[in-house]
Amino acid sequence: MDIADIATREFVEVDANKRLGKVRSIFERENPKGIIVTEDDDYTGVITQKQLVQSHVEDNAKAGAMTRSAPKVERTDDVREVARVLVEGGVKLAPVFEAGELWGIVTEDDILDAVLDNLDALSVEDIYTRDVITVSEDTNVGQVVNLLRKHGISRLPVLGDDDGLTGMVTRHDIVDVVVRDMNKTTRGDRSGEIERVLDMPVYDVMSSPVETAKLGDSVEDAVARMLENDFAGLVVTPEDDDTHVAGILTKTDVLRALTYTEEEHMDVQITNIKLLDTISRADIRSDIETVADKYGAMQVQHAHVRFHEHKEKLRGTPLIQCQIRLRTNKGQAAGSGEGYGAETAFNVALDKLERNVLELKGVQADEEYRGQLLRKLGEL
Structure with missing residues (x-):
């Protein structure tokens, strides 16, 4: 399957000097799959809607401040090769070129949706990630921040006193709390307020309940749920246990399996x-x-x-x-x-x-x- 069968032209091209406030309004008005950022008509990177939603960079900043590098792919590239490019680039979308000219974009979700019917023969157990890092409910936010930074990850399952799954904390959850509380304080109070937030137990900022998948579930069903609910991943639990963490299945795990x-x-x-x-x-x-x-x-x-x-x-x-x-x-x-x-x-x-x-x-x-x-x- 060539990526030409999957790629879309639902994107908008903007200059790196455009204000982020204008970029946000483009997403609200036109709802593109992504934004391609150029400087002097040369491709420089991409901006996704999720980036903007999860970011608190001020509207007056330039688009270049939010731009992420993403490798180019060709319209004739094989779907497995494009999946590899996304995994190795650590990105969720890539610009698609034809004869050196920007033609469109392809997203992680586009690929997973296109191959969904092929995933019914795989079980979650075939491709999920084991050895997931977890935290307890009384772990403070500062410790969570250090773990996210140390391991280069964006989310952690939260366990209760019996080591059962009780919640999930993400980098976005923490940013939301910090920004919300900073907006309530004056500049002179902010240092103390940041310390207060970092001392908070993760229980106060985590999301609960958590979406899970069983080891024996089909990957098709798991991916369909991710796409429908805009989940980046699902916590994996044993067949006979709804609360203990066996691992995690992410969209990247599925893409990685496609590249074998x-x-x-x-x-x-x-x-x-x-x-x-x-x-x-x-x-x-x-x-x-x-x-x-x-x-x-x-x-x-x-x-x-x-x-x-x-x-x-x-x-x-x-x-x-x-x-x-x-x-x-x-x-x-x-x-x-x-x-x-x-x-x-x-x-x-x-x-x-x-x-x-x-x-x-x-x-x-x-x-x-x-x-x-x-x-x-x-x-x-």
């Missing part, structure tokens, strides 16, 4: 590939294969490496967090680490990954996920 191939070499996906500096995709694949080859019985079927940039810098080099997650014939393994520059962060994460791989010894082999998913999905 049956190539001979290990399939590697890198989110935020633009952060690579002194290390290449080939280096990353080679280093992961070196770890895998140390344990002859373990075969890596899929590797996902995610980089996240923090604002902190050392002599101009940004602090980077790296997360590595492997799906192997012995189960899943993961490792994470931080360092100044992508290569340093990757090496720290790789060292932790190797230690965690040792724990896979003796674990009953999983199904051969990649080939299984391809057979289930068929040709798209």
